[in-house]
Amino acid sequence: MSGPLSPLDRPNSYIGRTVPRPNLERLVEGRGTYVSDMTLPRMGHVVFVRSPYAHARIVDIDTGAAKQGEGVIAVVTGAELVEQCSPWVGVLSHLKGLKSAPQHAMAVDRACWQGEAVCAVVANSRAQAEDAAELVQVQYQELEPVTDMRTALEPHIPVIHAELGDNLAFERSLDAGEVDKAFSEADAVAEAEFVFGRHTGVTLEARAVLADWNPGERRLTVYQGTQAPHMMQNIFAKHLALEEAQVRVVCKDVGGSFGIKVHVYADEMATAALSKRLKRPVKFVADRIESFVTDIHARDHICKGRIAVKQDGTITAFAIDDLTGIGPYSMYPRTSAIEANQVVNLVGGPYQARNYRARARVVFQNKNVMCQYRAVGHPIACSVTEGLVDLAARAIGMDPLEIRSRNLIKDDAYPTDSPSGLKFESLSHHASLAKLKQMMDYDGLRAEQKRLRRQGIYRGIGLASFIEVTNPSAAFYGVGGARISSQDGVSVRMDATGAIIVQTSLTEQGQGSEALTAQVVASALGVTLDKVRVILGDTDNTPYGGGTWASRGAGIGGEAAWQAGKALRMNILEVAGTILQTVPDMLDIDQGVVVDKGTTRERIGLDEVARIAYFRPDTLPADFQAELLATRHYVPRQYPFAFTNGIQASWLEVDTETGFITLLNHWCVEDCGTIINPQLVDEQIRGGVVQGLGAALFEHCRYDERGQLTNGTMADYLVPMASEMPDIEVGHVVSPTLESELGAKGAGEAGTAGAAACVANAVNDALEPFDVTITEIPLTPSLILNALGRRGG
Amino acid sequence: MGKHVITLMVNGESHRLEIEPRAHLADVLRDELALTGTHIGCEHGVCGACTIRVDGAITRACLLLAVQAEGAVIETIEGLSDSGEIGDLQDAFRHRNALQCGYCTPAMLITAQDLLLHNPNPDRATIRDHISGNYCRCTGYQAIVDAVETVAKARQTAGERA
Amino acid sequence: MKAYAFDYVRAATLVEALSLLERAGEGGKLIAGGQSLVPALNLRLLAPQILIDIAQLPELRGITSDDTHIHLGAGTRHAELATSALVGQHVPLLQTAIRHVAHAAIRNRGTLGGNLAHADPASELPACMIALEATMLVVGPKGERRIDAIDFFKGLYETALEADDILVRISIARSPAETRVHFNELARRAGDYAMAGLAMVMHGTQPQGLRIRPVFFGIGDRPTLASHAARCLEQAADPMAGLAAAQQALSQDLSPQEDLQADADTRMQLARVLLKRGLTDLLAQGRG
Missing domain, CATH: 3.30.365.10 (Aldehyde oxidase/xanthine dehydrogenase, molybdopterin binding domain)
Structure with missing residues (x-):
């Protein structure tokens, strides 16, 4: 036997072994057993009447005709349900200055986004409830909606919640090192505005909840597709005036979550409140149209970025100004400020540059609520950082891999920290880069790219180094006052x-x-x-x-x-x-x-x-x-978060006549510490990458200027399908965290963090002969043809 | 607009049902027959989660009115599991972790079986094309393609040996 | 997402279907494969009083051929077209196009007649019908009539069918062996409706005397025969020499529309690229 045994070296250990999942x-x-499959005796189905307007005063609701509908059990307005369910405010005390307005289970006097529930119809079947919902007469007075986040803070724009004073939910600024000096002493400065399409999770099973208030036991049992049952137990109790011990949350099979199902949704709270009010089980399963206008959206950001670089490739500074629109309320209880906060935390994170200035502003708007979705903030930060690094490389005529090699934090520099104060225990950027270079045959691809360009075929290589926050301690939510256990x-x-x-x-x-x-x-x-x-x-x-x-x-x-x-x-x-x-x-x-x-x-x-x-x-x-x-x-105590790291690469072809992109190959090398089940890690990475590829190419919740979602069906909101997705090669470097015996750092989000960034970089690399830079996703054919100046006219 | 009485032959069992004409087959299978393995993901014919077999042909159950299915032979994941017809695909999906949340999986398996019945030796692009109407939000598809490819090869080998 | 309540009746014969349709009046709606209709029902975009099911009408079934034409029953499912030897032999364009129609499960139920009657401007088969100069046999209360494909598609989801008509059969002249066909579409995902597509037929073999029918879909409100562009190609000394003029002429032929997938300028650009690639393919087939 050689070397000391680690605690993991057990007889017949399953750590590091691929075995099929037991379930x-x-x-x-x-x-x-998904919640949507479940039925209980005397169960009613609830359908919500939802505001067709992005912003409207509710003048009157006439439920008379609906109450006469066949099979109808009850029709309850938002104002009436206040008796059963108290409102909430989605703020956390450690996000200083974050403000939001009280949000009710259903709108009481004002609807603030298209899709907000204003009235509930409970009936014996979903179809009957839908029939009766059409008989509810709601009289609205349409109000001016705030839809453009770029102008949301301007004085002539209405304030959505007058009591808050303005539409600014949260602002954070950071200034580390000597940013102005670094920019003034730079050999080259590159800058760009990065635009991200608002998108959403599209879990294949929509949100589903079945609430069963049993007056005989004085207990509420909620069957819910949720990622955080204990959090939900606390929240149901708190807002339905129950003790936590009176609430049981049961989470059976869940048809996809990705962060979509970790939040408190108003209509799910309403469902539980209705069960309590009606003293019988009530089931809500969002249909797909409801999902698009009520499942949280994410990543609606416009981020200006600048980078300073020396002729030898040394990156000396990053600066960003991020703006994001989060809908009319900060989501409860995790808040809608975390994403922008993460962008500030993470930009420049893999690199040695110590000069960093950032501002993030989070504004209210009359669109669906935004909150945390897989890889919260990381795809924004990664796209901005890696896009800037490529621009810097181009400005000084350096190969994109070379500039990364010169600037990534050295593998022997740990423990260290970032200019934004993140503490890194042990990362492996250079080992990952070296492994990626070999896996993808970087030099070979560069040669092929050159050869094909002579034939008028435009292929590109895109790289994206990333870090990924995992294993949050109480620093994430607990210190801010949320009862979300770390x-x-x-x-x-x-x-x-x-x-x-x-x-x-x-x-x-x-x-x-x-x-x-x-x-x-x-x-x-x-x-x-x-x-x-x-x-x-x-x-x-x-x-x-x-x-x-x-x-x-x-x-x-x-x-x-x-x-x-x-x-x-x-x-x-x-x-x-x-x-x-x-x-x-x-x-x-x-x-x-x-x-x-x-x-x-x-x-x-x-x-x-x-x-x-x-x-x-x-x-x-x-x-x-x-x-x-x-x-x-x-619970981890030594570090507020663990960090994983890695690098992704994309190889793709751009049809410069049609603007169509064909993804040819994708690689991801990641370091999640100890790997418990290699297959599961690889598949988390692949699934995560493909969600990032969706953002890069397809996914976009498109609103018009009146705050109407214009593509809220599966036919119009495009997600990645099998034919367009490449095979994805996954490689690993293993740097276990020493904080735990197991040493695992988590792998669920790394794929999503970097995928869009490297696709965007690959597109710009492919279009390099045309001197075109695109910093917007999704990369639609129209966008690419526009950038190329190829228009049918 | 009364209810219609129809007889459906599902997984070899005959069921006499009283249903509204507006009910699509996915709802009737799930709500009337408790065959909840047929999943609903969009109800407008895009996501493929409700794919079943009708008269031997894969069909989206949300796009077929149950009244239209009278007299047809309907097979769902429950029937195909019990018969063992897709046992090898199910095994391959399990061993390749070709499912995560599992919501798309019954339909994905039925679609994959449809491909292999019509084309026993598909290449990866053909597999991807055939499942291109079935959304999977978890896996990124590669593991599914791997699993189907593995089964295709295994069936080919078994066929040659037989 | 549940449909409004409606009644349903399954017709046994064409005559019965016509009389049911007449009796139902405005509240009546035909259903065959239902692959476009049922989503609209589920989404409550339509509220028919009664659906008349013509999926099993014997008069709408069957693929036959005579000396000059191939006849496709309107109730023929896409999957049947895709595997029919007769179709493969005499109208190969259709089989190429059908591979782009949605996905296998949809093709198993969706019918040719339903597809044509729905007249989605981004649909593949209407364009093929115009390119192939198909004739539609329609039966209404006043009897039978024949409508040329070019006159059949009137606009967005609009056809020459009256509310009490039933599309019975589609007849297409058998393509001579030297006829070349091309089909291509640009869709962002396999099976999606195209952002722009082209079905093109070229009759003749000599550079002079070629007859070329490029029909675009997914661009305007209906499938459109690009006749100006075709003339440029036909009148050039060699079609390729006429390409640039033909591409320019597309702006006379097409009225590209903006939708969620693409703006009008993008569509025009895509149309020009499709024409170039289509012509290149057709000419290459001749060399093959």
Whole structure:
């Protein structure tokens, strides 16, 4: 044996092994239980009457005809539902100056975006509720909408919430180092305005909630597709005037989340309030049209950026001015300031430059609410940073890979920090770059690019280095006053047959939470995977914890599972030691059997340990009590966040006559620390990349000047489909965090962080002979033809 | 606008149902027959999550009125799972992690099986084209293409051996 | 997203369907494959009183051929067209085009007649019908009539069909062996409606005396035969020599529209590129 064993070097460890996820069998057979599949006795279906206007006063609502509709159980206006549900304000105290207005479950006297619910119709079927909803007569007085974020702060523009004084929700400024000096001493300065299309998550199962207030038990059970059941438990209790103990949130199978399902949606709160009001189960499943106007949107940013560079390639400064429009309310409880805040935090993050100035302004507008969606803020920051780096390279005539190589933070420079104050424990930008260069055959592609250009074929290479915030500590939300737990808890117990039951506060929406928990616990204990069953997504039946978001599952919930598994192993070995009359330290567990430590000599099976502990405790010493359940919690303390890093590359072709882009290849090298299940990490990366590619090429919530969403159907809002997506090669560098024993840093969002940036860079690289720079996504054919000046006219 | 009484043959079982003509088949399968493996993602014929087999041909259940399906042979993921017809595809999806949330998966499997029945030896572009009407928001599609390709090859090999 | 309530009746014969349609009056609506109609119903964009199902009418079924023409029942499904040997042999353009129509599951239910009657300006098959000079056999209360494809498509979702007409059959002259056909469309994703598309037929083999029918779709409010452009190509010493003029002439032929996918200028640019690529392809086929 060579070298010391790490704590992870267990007999038959599942850490680092690809094994199929335990929950897939039922899903491939159509036996999943999504909220949209569920029915309960006496269940009503709610349909919301939604404002057709972006901004309108509600003059009158006549529900008389609707109440007579066939199958109608109740018709309830926003004003009436105030009795059951109190309003909220989406602010956090650590985001200084962030302000928002009280938001109700349904609009009370004023609708502030097209799609905001103003009245609810509950009926015996969805179709009946829709029929009756058409009979609700709402009299609106249309108000001037604020739609253009560029002018939202101008004095002649109406203020959406008069009591707030202006349309500015949040502003943050940062000035680090000597920015002016760096720009004045630069050999070249490049600047651009980066424009991002507002887009959304399009979970294939729309948001769904089934609320069941049982007056007999005085308990509210909410079946909900949510990423954070304990957060929702707190919020349902708080706004429906219940104790938390009266609320149970159950999260079964969820048809996609991506951050869309981690927020408090007004219509879901209304559904729970209606259940309480009507004393029966009420179900809401958004239809696709509702999804487009109510699921949070994201990434509606215009960001001006400047970069200063020396002739030798040294980047000396970044400066940005970011503007984002978030809709009429800051979303609850995570707020809509986090995205812009992250942009400020992250721009320039992979690079050594110490001079950095940033301003971000977050403004209200009469469009759907914006909030955190997969890789919050990162795609903006990455596109701005990497776009500027390419512009700097072009300004001094340097190869884009070379300029990155000269400026990325050195792999031996850690721990270090960024000008914005981010603390980096250990990143691997240069190892990642080297690996990428080899995987993609960078030099070979450059040669091919040159050769093809002579034939009039324009291909481009785009690179994007990135960092990704994961494993948030209490610094993210807790310190700001939100009851969103940054810790996770895991209980592991051995049943009377020696099988293992794990309860975790993580949730599963397909990322593999259940699999990673089972793999970690099986490894910590020394049992085979088939003996481990994982229970999650139920506030009554799991330890308290954060859930699954911000790439925190493996790093936080995984570590809690590891610690709980180790603790149970010790407990089991104590029982075994007592039975075998030896010290527990001399024993270990290997494939479900207690063995002499360091050997495979079998001493006693776990089934036998369990049998004795549960059924023949009389054979054990009188002062010995077997404890076959162990619970551990974990939260990172040393660093406010873990950071992962990596680099992506795109190889694509631009048809300069049509403006069409063909993605030919895509690479991602990432460093998420310890890899628990290589296949799951790779597939998180690929899925994340493709969501980023969607933003690059297709996805855009397009509003007109009256605040009407003009493409809110699946036919008009384009997401990536199989034919246009390339195969994606994934490579890894492994720098575990030393803060936990497991060392995992999370992998859920890295793909999304950098994908759009490298596609945009590749397009500009392809169009380099035309001296064209495009800094707007999505990269539509019209946009590209415009930039090329090729118009049919 | 009363209800119509129809007989549907679903997964080999005959069902007599009283339904509104406006009900599309996806709703009737899910609400009347509790066959919730047929998923609904858009109800306007774009996402493909409700894909089932009608008279042997893949069909979007949200675009077929249940009254129109009277007399047709309907097969859903439940039936195809029970019969074992797509067992190899299901295994391959599982081992390749070709599903994450699983919501698109029943329809994706049925669509993949349709391809392999018509074209036993598809290349990757053909696989991508055939599933190009089925949204998957989680995987990025590559794992699905891999899984289908693996099964195509395995069936070819098995066919040659037989 | 549930449709308004409506009634439904399945017609057994064409005569019955016509009488049901007449009796239903304005509230009546035909349904065949339903692949365009049912989304509109689900979205509550339409509120018919009664749907008359003609999907199973025997008179609308079948693909036949005589010495000069191929006859396609309006109820023929896209998937049947795609696999029909007769279609492949005599109107290969249709089989090329059908590969671009939506996705397999849609093609399995959607019918040719439904597609044509829906008259989506971005749809592939209407353009093919004009390029192929198809004739539509329509039956109404006053009996049968034949409408040339060029006269059939009247505008956005508008055709020469009256509310009480039923499209029964489409007849297309069998293409002689030397006829060359080309189909291409520019859609951002496979199966989507095109931002711009071109179905083009070229009759004849000698540079002089060629007859060229370029029909664009997805550009204006209906499929459009670019006759000025065609004349430029036909009258040039060699079609390629007439290309530049033909591309210019497209501005006389086409009225590009702006929508969510592209603005008018982009569409005109795409049309010109499609014409160039189409012509190049047709001429290359001759050399093949």
